[in-house]
Amino acid sequence: SRTLRLAVIPGDGIGQEVVAEGLKVLTAVLPSDVKLETAEYDLGARRYHATGETLSDETLASLKEHDAILLGAIGDPSVPSGVLERGLLLKLRFAFDHYVNLRPGKLLPGAKSPLAGHQPDSASPTRPEIDFVVVREGTEGPYVGNGGSLRTGTAQEVATEVSLNTAFGIERVVRDAFRRAAARPRKKLTLVHKNNVLVHAGHLWARIFQQVAAEYPEVSTDYLHVDAATIFFVTQPERFDVIVTDNLFGDILTDLAAAVTGGIGLAASGNINPSGAYPSMFEPVHGSAPDIAGQGKADPTATVLSVAMLLEHLGYAAEAARVEAAVAADLAERGPDARSTSQVGDALAARVSG
Amino acid sequence: SRTLRLAVIPGDGIGQEVVAEGLKVLTAVLPSDVKLETAEYDLGARRYHATGETLSDETLASLKEHDAILLGAIGDPSVPSGVLERGLLLKLRFAFDHYVNLRPGKLLPGAKSPLAGHQPDSASPTRPEIDFVVVREGTEGPYVGNGGSLRTGTAQEVATEVSLNTAFGIERVVRDAFRRAAARPRKKLTLVHKNNVLVHAGHLWARIFQQVAAEYPEVSTDYLHVDAATIFFVTQPERFDVIVTDNLFGDILTDLAAAVTGGIGLAASGNINPSGAYPSMFEPVHGSAPDIAGQGKADPTATVLSVAMLLEHLGYAAEAARVEAAVAADLAERGPDARSTSQVGDALAARVSG
Ligand SMILES: CC(C)[C@H](C(=O)O)[C@@H](O)C(=O)O
Ligand SMILES: CC(C)[C@H](C(=O)O)[C@@H](O)C(=O)O
Numbered sequence: 169s170r171t172l173r174l175a176v177i178p179g180d181g182i183g184q185e186v187v188a189e190g191l192k193v194l195t196a197v198l199p200s201d202v203k204l205e206t207a208e209y210d211l212g213a214r215r216y217h218a219t220g221e222t223l224s225d226e227t228l229a230s231l232k233e234h235d236a237i238l239l240g241a242i243g244d245p246s247v248p249s250g251v252l253e254r255g256l257l258l259k260l261r262f263a264f265d266h267y268v269n270l271r272p273g274k275l276l277p278g279a280k281s282p283l284a285g286h287q288p289d290s291a292s293p294t295r296p297e298i299d300f301v302v303v304r305e306g307t308e309g310p311y312v313g314n315g316g317s318l319r320t321g322t323a324q325e326v327a328t329e330v331s332l333n334t335a336f337g338i339e340r341v342v343r344d345a346f347r348r349a350a351a352r353p354r355k356k357l358t359l360v361h362k363n364n365v366l367v368h369a370g371h372l373w374a375r376i377f378q379q380v381a382a383e384y385p386e387v388s389t390d391y392l393h394v395d396a397a398t399i400f401f402v403t404q405p406e407r408f409d410v411i412v413t414d415n416l417f418g419d420i421l422t423d424l425a426a427a428v429t430g431g432i433g434l435a436a437s438g439n440i441n442p443s444g445a446y447p448s449m450f451e452p453v454h455g456s457a458p459d460i461a462g463q464g465k466a467d468p469t470a471t472v473l474s475v476a477m478l479l480e481h482l483g484y485a486a487e488a489a490r491v492e493a494a495v496a497a498d499l500a501e502r503g504p505d506a507r508s509t510s511q512v513g514d515a516l517a518a519r520v521s522g
Numbered sequence: 523s524r525t526l527r528l529a530v531i532p533g534d535g536i537g538q539e540v541v542a543e544g545l546k547v548l549t550a551v552l553p554s555d556v557k558l559e560t561a562e563y564d565l566g567a568r569r570y571h572a573t574g575e576t577l578s579d580e581t582l583a584s585l586k587e588h589d590a591i592l593l594g595a596i597g598d599p600s601v602p603s604g605v606l607e608r609g610l611l612l613k614l615r616f617a618f619d620h621y622v623n624l625r626p627g628k629l630l631p632g633a634k635s636p637l638a639g640h641q642p643d644s645a646s647p648t649r650p651e652i653d654f655v656v657v658r659e660g661t662e663g664p665y666v667g668n669g670g671s672l673r674t675g676t677a678q679e680v681a682t683e684v685s686l687n688t689a690f691g692i693e694r695v696v697r698d699a700f701r702r703a704a705a706r707p708r709k710k711l712t713l714v715h716k717n718n719v720l721v722h723a724g725h726l727w728a729r730i731f732q733q734v735a736a737e738y739p740e741v742s743t744d745y746l747h748v749d750a751a752t753i754f755f756v757t758q759p760e761r762f763d764v765i766v767t768d769n770l771f772g773d774i775l776t777d778l779a780a781a782v783t784g785g786i787g788l789a790a791s792g793n794i795n796p797s798g799a800y801p802s803m804f805e806p807v808h809g810s811a812p813d814i815a816g817q818g819k820a821d822p823t824a825t826v827l828s829v830a831m832l833l834e835h836l837g838y839a840a841e842a843a844r845v846e847a848a849v850a851a852d853l854a855e856r857g858p859d860a861r862s863t864s865q866v867g868d869a870l871a872a873r874v875s876g
Binding site for chain 2: 243249258310311316319324325330334339370374394396401420427
């Protein structure tokens with residue numbers, strides 16, 4: 169019998185509620201010979217206020233002893249902006265070398281898009297299929313935390329933010345994106361950057377991209393500036409297959425991707441260390457939504473889809489597919505009545521075990 | 523009698539064609555006592571190939587002797603990415619201290635939005651009005667050209683891009699945005715940044731924003747991370763009134779704004795030096811579109827709307843309003859048949875003089 173050692177970080181706000189449903193579905197879908205061992209970590213705003221800890225070396229070392237991490241959401245208005253983001257969320261991504269930040273942009277049957285051309289009940293019954301995945305670099309770029317300020321707080325203040333980009337870091341994520349593109353039916357990879365303005369970083373991305381492309385003649389490639397890419401996201405999202413891009417552009421594009429594929433309530437993500445040297449971490453793209461926390465109003469679907477990504481990553485492809493199918497079926501049959509967080513979780517758990 | 527000394531940079535690709543129509547409409551709308559003096563500048567890809575010049579000090583000095591600049595589009599695939607952008611377009615914006623890059627996001631009656639909730643013929647006949655304006659900082663941030671690379675071209679390459687932000691530079695653009703917000707009916711200003719990750723620049727923006735806000739108690743304010751802002755652009759664009767943001771975020775958001783308010787064929791912009799020390803420059807947001815250049819297929823409307831912004835900036839408010847009304851009427855009555863670039867220009871010129 170196998171064991172799945174899962175670290176769970178429910179976090180703040182709705183994080184607690186949605187993670188509970190994610191675990192419900194995970195338990196329901198796992199083969200009976202797999203033993204699920206979970207260890208819960210109390211991290212986030214409450215812990216920070218109580219102890220001053222965002223993420224200690226001890227906690228990091230303990231988290232490392234797991235096969236994967238499931239995270240709910242981190243953040244609360246009571247904590248100054250940046251403290252938990254830099255001290256916990258990004259610290260985890262950097263410490264565990266999560267260089268592939270994987271974010272699917274898939275309009276599931278039944279999901280509602282705000283785009284007129286993608287209405288389920290539009291004149292044309294076969295809406296164009298939106299099914300792409302963004303491979304966002306996760307350990308470099310403007311996210312490295314290399315910045316500072318001079319004459320802080322005065323009228324003479326100067327503040328900098330440095331984007332750091334390495335051939336090493338870009339090559340590994342570009343390679344990962346080509347592998348994913350080669351394994352998909354359409355075999356298409358789009359590089360997104362802003363190489364007409366950020367010429368140094370942009371030309372490095374372009375050079376590495378071209379270099380790796382030579383090894384994947386079966387993958388067709390193109391390039392878009394990030395500003396132009398946002399236009400295609402709303403006018404022709406079906407044109408995309410795999411997108412590879414830098415950390416900041418990926419952050420922006422994947423929220424937009426979520427918006428056009430059914431909303432942030434459905435957007436899943438994986439912070440992946442492909443080498444396996446560190447556990448990968450799966451989390452919904454949405455935040456802690458303190459305004460609706462504790463009321464059973466949060467949609468746990470993004471967390472459940474993140475669980476599907478976790479299963480896929482750990483080699484449980486059939487189980488991952490069952491979770492995704494359950495979500496698609498649930499979305500297609502959703503009535504007008506609001507259901508509670510646990511009702512959605514129960515429905516999905518029933519579907520995957522049924 | 524007054525004189526309007528206009529420098530004209532048609533540039534590359536469709537730039538030539540759309541600028542001709544912009545001038546046609548400008549000539550038609552100007553009061554008869556205003557003498558229009560235009561000086562055309564041959565800049566862009568052709569000039570670069572012929573002479574190696576992107577923008578010389580002499581040309582800059584000559585451009586400076588005008589009341590305003592009208593630019594078509596710059597760029598051609600034959601020129602390496604970045605050369606004309608950095609050496610001409612951005613050089614102009616920096617040299618003439620165009621710190622307010624103004625970009626309206628207005629869904630004109632008759633314009634088509636890709637958003638389902640904003641269809642002219644949707645079930646609800648009164649679609650929510652999208653009418654915001656983005657005040658994009660134009661002379662700082664990641665656009666300053668402060669970057670470099672080490673071990674260029676090797677597997678050990680490291681490339682940097684530095685975002686430079688000053689209290690001085692932020693305050694003047696934030697102040698401009700508050701002034702604009704205070705003058706609009708809804709009096710709402712949204713700051714967009716990413717201050718949970720880019721903490722140094724982000725906190726400087728937030729501090730200055732709060733400081734200036736205290737002088738404008740009548741303006742209501744809020745803050746959005748750039749990723750969240752993209753979501754609202756497609757789910758609830760009517761929530762925005764004035765947006766102020768950094769150079770790069772503004773670049774991305776305004777292409778997205780163009781997409782949701784009728785497309786890049788309608789998106790106008792002004793690169794403004796509010797002090798008047800330098801001429802301001804007006805240009806469509808779209809590029810040179812070499813694939814359709816010279817065929818009379820380009821829609822000159824974005825250039826015509828940029829002419830309206832130019833008129834507004836130079837104090838011809840009534841004329842600006844007439845141009846905008848002409849465009850709205852033209853859009854509302856557009857039939858299914860494609861019209862040529864000059865047909866659209868002729869129609870608009872007839873409307874403003876009629
Ligand atoms: C909370 C924040 C640090 C984070 C990011 O910017 O990466 C979030 O927006 C995300 O996309 O996961
Ligand atoms: C061409 C490029 C330098 C420019 C920019 O990034 O500002 C363009 O995208 C724009 O928005 O005017």
